[in-house]
Each structure stands twice: as C-alpha cells, then as structure tokens.
Amino acid sequence: MKSLAELEAIRKATLSKINLRTEEKGETTRIVIGMATCGIAAGARPVMLSFVDEVQKRQLNHVTVSQTGCVGMCRLEPMVDVYVPGQEKVTYVHVKPEMVPRIVAEHVVNGRPVQEYTIGAAEDK
Amino acid sequence: MKEIALHLLDIVQNSVRAGASQVEIAFLLGEDRMLEMRVKDDGCGMSPEFVAEVTSPFVTTRTTRKIGLGIPLLLQNTMASGGNVHIDSEVGKGTVITALWQTSSIDCLPLGDLASTMASLVMGNPDKPEFSLICRSPQGEMTFSTREVRAVLGEDVSLAEPDVVRWIQESIQEEIEPILGGIMR
Numbered sequence: 001m002k003s004l005a006e007l008e009a010i011r012k013a014t015l016s017k018i019n020l021r022t023e024e025k026g027e028t029t030r031i032v033i034g035m036a037t038c039g040i041a042a043g044a045r046p047v048m049l050s051f052v053d054e055v056q057k058r059q060l061n062h063v064t065v066s067q068t069g070c071v072g073m074c075r076l077e078p079m080v081d082v083y084v085p086g087q088e089k090v091t092y093v094h095v096k097p098e099m100v101p102r103i104v105a106e107h108v109v110n111g112r113p114v115q116e117y118t119i120g121a122a123e124d125k
Numbered sequence: 126m127k128e129i130a131l132h133l134l135d136i137v138q139n140s141v142r143a144g145a146s147q148v149e150i151a152f153l154l155g156e157d158r159m160l161e162m163r164v165k166d167d168g169c170g171m172s173p174e175f176v177a178e179v180t181s182p183f184v185t186t187r188t189t190r191k192i193g194l195g196i197p198l199l200l201q202n203t204m205a206s207g208g209n210v211h212i213d214s215e216v217g218k219g220t221v222i223t224a225l226w227q228t229s230s231i232d233c234l235p236l237g238d239l240a241s242t243m244a245s246l247v248m249g250n251p252d253k254p255e256f257s258l259i260c261r262s263p264q265g266e267m268t269f270s271t272r273e274v275r276a277v278l279g280e281d282v283s284l285a286e287p288d289v290v291r292w293i294q295e296s297i298q299e300e301i302e303p304i305l306g307g308i309m310r
Contacts, residue, residue: 003296007277010292014282035249037194040135041126045238045245049294052248056287065287067249069138 017061026062027085029108031055034079036070042077043096050100051080063108076122082107091119126198128237129162129226135195136164136222137246143168145219145254152239154262154305158229159208160236166254167219176212199224206233228308236308240298244290247271251285258297260304267300269293 033039033048051065073079076093082103083089090113092103099117107113115121126132133150140148145166153161171179180200200210208225226233239260246256258269274284274293282289302309 004273004277006296007274007289007292010286010288011278011282014278014286014288018281035134035245036138037135037198040131041198045131045134045241048245048248049241049290052244052287052290056291064285065248066285067245 017059021061029060029063029085030081030083031063031065031108032068032081032083033065034069034071034077035067038070038074039077039079042074044078046097047078047080047095047100050097051104054100054104058104058109060104060108076119079119082113084108084111087111092117093119093122126202127234129160129202129234130237130239130242132199132202132224132234133162133164133239134242134245136199139195140164140166140168140220141250141254143170143220148254148256150243150256150258152236152258152260152305154228154308156263158227160226160228160233160308162224162226163221165219165221170216170218170220171212171214172216176214179212180210196222202226202234206230208233235310236305237310239301239305239309240294243269243297244294247274247284247293248290251283260301262304262307264307265304267297267304269297269300 031051033044033051035044035048048065048067055063055065071079078095080092080095081089082092084107090107092114095117103114103117126135137148137150143166145168147167149165151161151163153163179196196210203210203224203226207227207230211223212220214220243256243258256271260267271284274289278284278289
C-alpha cells in the first residue's frame with residue numbers, strides 16, 4: 001500500500017475538522033446516490049466521486065455523501081437525492097459529473113435547488 | 126456495463142447484502158492474457174438450487190420486484206470474450222464468484238477505473254465489511270486492505286471521509302497502473 005504516513009496526516013487533519021463540526025453543531029445535509037445495477041450502468045460512480053471531490057474542495061463539514069439501491073425508476077438514473085435540513089427532499093435525475101458543482105454551489109451551499117435538473121422538470125418534458 | 130470494474134462494483138453489492146464481514150477481491154492476469162476476477166465473501170451464501178438459477182435475470186432475493194441483472198450481465202460480458210463465470214457457494218459460509226475474461230479478445234471489456242470502484246465501495250460501506258484487494262500480473266503485484274487503513278485512522282475517523290476516499294483512490298491508482306495498466310483502457 002502507498003505511504004501510510006500520508007494517511008496519518010489525513011487522520012490528524014480530519015480529527016480537527018470533526019471537532020469543529022461538533023462545536024458548530026449545524027444540521028447535516030445528506031447527498032444520496034443510487035448505486036444499484038441500473039445506477040452503476042448509467043454512470044453513478046463518477047457522479048458520486050464528483051460529489052466527494054466537491055465536498056472536499058469546499059470543505060463542507062456538514063455534508064455527507066452516501067449510497068442507496070434501486071428505487072424503481074431505472075430510466076432516470078443516475079439519480080441523486082439531496083436532503084437539506086428544514087427543506088423538502090429534492091431528487092435530481094440523469095445526473096452527470098458536470099452538473100455536480102452547480103448542484104453543490106446553488107443547492108447545498110445556497111439552499112436553492114437547481115430546478116432544471118430535478119425529477120419535476122424531467123417529467124414535464 | 127462498460128468496464129470490468131463496474132461489474133465488480135455491482136457484484137460486491139451482493140456480498141454486502143449477504144451480510145459479509147470480509148470481502149476479498151482479486152484480479153489475476155496470466156501470461157496467457159486470461160484475466161481472473163475473484164470475489165470471495167463470508168456472507169450468508171446460497172443454496173445449490175439458488176446457485177443453479179442465479180444466472181437467470183428472473184431470479185433475485187429482492188422482494189420489491191422480480192428481476193435482478195447483476196450476475197446475468199456479468200456472465201454475458203465474460204462470455205462475449207470467450208470467458209465464463211463460476212459460482213461456488215455454501216449456505217452459512219459464503220460465496221466465491223470467479224469471472225474470467227480473455228483480454229486478447231476484441232470483445233473483451235477494458236478493466237476500467239478499478240481505483241474509483243474501490244473508493245466507491247469503501248465510501249458506501251465504511252464500517253462493514255472489510256475489503257481487501259490483490260492485483261497480480263507478470264508485471265508485479267499490489268495489495269490493499271481497509272483493515273490497514275482503519276488501523277491508522279483509529280475509531281474516530283470514518284473511512285467515508287472525503288479526504289480518506291480520495292487517498293484510497295489515488296493510492297490504488299498509482300499502484301495498479303504498472304501492473305494492470307495494459308488492460309485498463
């Protein structure tokens with residue numbers, strides 16, 4: 001395995017971030033990506049890693065990225081649900097890595113969902 | 126699926142749902158350019174009857190609907206290159222899935238982004254199971270294990286932390302390139 005010394009540095013940096021998180025006591029925003037056979041085949045893996053990158057770049061300590069299975073709307077994959085505390089869940093469909101920075105900036109950070117990427121907009125077409 | 130690594134991501138979900146606490150992944154590329162992907166778990170296992178019919182798209186343990194495509198798609202893709210899938214399973218002990226591809230075939234899928242698949246697996250399952258990876262070819266060998274990562278991180282830092290996920294992806298990528306780089310793209 002690659003140098004574990006680097007990992008040790010990551011551990012220290014993360015521990016101080018975790019402390020900050022508990023001090024700030026903000027509520028957590030959750031980003032959940034569909035990663036069943038349908039999601040994976042449609043391109044969910046790069047989408048998930050783009051969310052991880054974006055969260056890391058912006059140092060968003062109150063945001064978690066996780067995975068879920070198939071919700072039965074395979075034709076709309078890759079699908080991403082964003083749960084901002086105090087707001088209704090927003091479902092994005094046909095998500096591509098290029099769309100991720102905008103979803104994070106406008107929705108996760110500023111609280112305004114990107115309407116044109118949502119399931120509502122896709123179903124109206 | 127466009128990559129062998131995407132099949133891996135998909136097939137390991139079965140191990141996770143089978144309640145595995147250890148998933149051992151191996152990619153072995155021989156002199157004859159045959160690639161073996163082996164996924165061994167200690168999950169709940171399958172009965173011989175279930176193994177016999179699991180390659181059918183109309184068999185699944187899922188109760189929400191009656192079809193599952195993971196193993197049928199894997200079988201189809203290996204066979205296109207002249208390979209095959211072998212399933213060895215025992216109830217209560219676990220399952221070993223072995224998939225073979227003939228990488229010299231024009232119809233063989235590229236290995237693809239194995240490092241991203243490993244990062245996604247760890248990210249999605251940060252607490253359980255433990256994952257190990259071994260890649261071997263005539264060019265050399267590499268190993269990775271979440272146990273070792275966990276030992277350094279301790280109890281307070283999750284493997285799903287973005288910085289950790291990124292490190293896992295980069296370190297695996299760096300190490301498999303010289304070993305399996307020839308079949309990645």
